[in-house]
Amino acid sequence: MADSLPQRECAGARPRRLPLIDLLRGILLLAMASYHFSWDLANVRLVSWGVAVDPLWRGYAVAIAASFLLLSGLSFRLAERGGFDLFRYGTRLVRLALAAAAVSIGTYFVFPNAWIFFGILHMMLLASLLAPLLVRLPGAVLILFAAIALVLPHVWRSSAFDGIGWGFLGLAETPPVSNDLVPLFPWIAPYVIGLAIGGPLARLTERQTRQLPRGSHWLAWIGRHSLAFYLLHQPLLYGFAAGLAALIPVDPAVQRSSFVADCRAEYQRHGATPEMSERFCGCVATSVDETGIWANRDADTTFEPLLATAVQACQALPSGDISDPEAPESDD
Known part of the structure; x- marks a missing residue:
């Protein structure tokens, strides 16, 4: 260059x-x-x-x-x-x-x-x-x-x-x-x-x-x-x-971690502190752990309402009640 x-x-x-x-x-x-x-x-x-x-x-x-x-x-x-x-x-x-x-x-x-x-x-x-x-x-x-x-x-x-x-x-x-x-x-x-x-x-x-x-x-x-x-x-x-990505099977743990990383980046662009974005995005991820969302690599429109509901719920929680993004994964 x-x-x-x-x-x-x-x-x-x-x-x-x-x-x-x-x-x-x-x-x-x-x-x-x-x-x-x-x-x-x-x-x-x-x-x-x-x-x-x-x-x-x-x-x-x-x-x-x-x-x-x-x-x-x-x-x-x-x-x-x-x-x-x-x-x-x-x-x-x-x-x-x-x-x-x-x-x-x-x-x-x-x-x-x-x-x-x-x-x-x-x-x-x-x-x-x-x-x-x-x-x-x-x-x-x-x-x-x-x-x-x-x-x-x-x-x-x-x-x-x-x-x-x-x-x-x-x-x-x-x-x-x-x-x-x-x-x-x-x-x-x-x-x-x-x-x-x-x-x-x-x-x-x-x-x-x-x-x-x-x-x-x-x-x-x-x-x-x-x-x-x-x-x-x-x-x-x-x-x-x-x-x-089209050839390698989906790893739910990677999908979840990637979502949390993308979520944190997006919220920090809008002025959130790293600690705030980490807690909030961890809360959203934990809220949808039981839905099977992490078994899909590509975006699935059927999960958008689930994510929207999780976002609203986590926004309504006091900051001290928001889950940690490293919360254990579901066994499902």
Whole structure:
């Protein structure tokens, strides 16, 4: 994804790629694929991993996204040092815009209630548009701007930014639901840090990227084709996970755990604390344990009234009376 910007824009000459940048990008792409495949397995309820809510999984996803953005900012700084080629820059912006649009359109049809309207590619596109202005700022100013971007959404939000139209800012009191929301604040911060450190690291990078470690060239090859990898890997992985789900028998315990994890994620998106969502979702799951609902992997409309009744009953209970989500399963 970071190669949406040129590595070395030299006027009148094709930019020379930096192998170490490609290698690092390839490693990040594989890490991203491992996270997405884990999410896919959880989404089709083959595993009970709390990919959407578990702090370790969320930290893994944040680290990957931040690393991509930092590497993208670093790449732009390295490109800008050799002179700015407007044609190459514009061409790659168009490619990035088309790829982001493809992600939005595809996810709208697959996940209409949580489609990706501003994900990592959209954030890279916006950062790339801002980069020619930001790169002119002194390093100290860039670091200060990155710090402000990191802190701002934690100290100030406004209902004026609620709704999908302002969702790209990351300053809404109630963020819109999306399977991958990477808003301007705080996510511009790692990109700006990449711009800031790119200058001092440029000469060191030039000296140390002439030779790659033995056996790592395939990773660099993946890194050189990062945009194609990004667009193709998730449809293939999700299709593989869905195929496995069609073949592997249902495990009721996994179904129950997956429901609780999805329920917790949904309630936490709407402002509930982890403790509140854990108690409430455990109550709902326990209320329908005797219905046989966990014996079905796919959604069954006949269970919707049962779930609605359980939700109403658990909402009416005092918080201290709500069951624990780890309550024992029914033997049926």
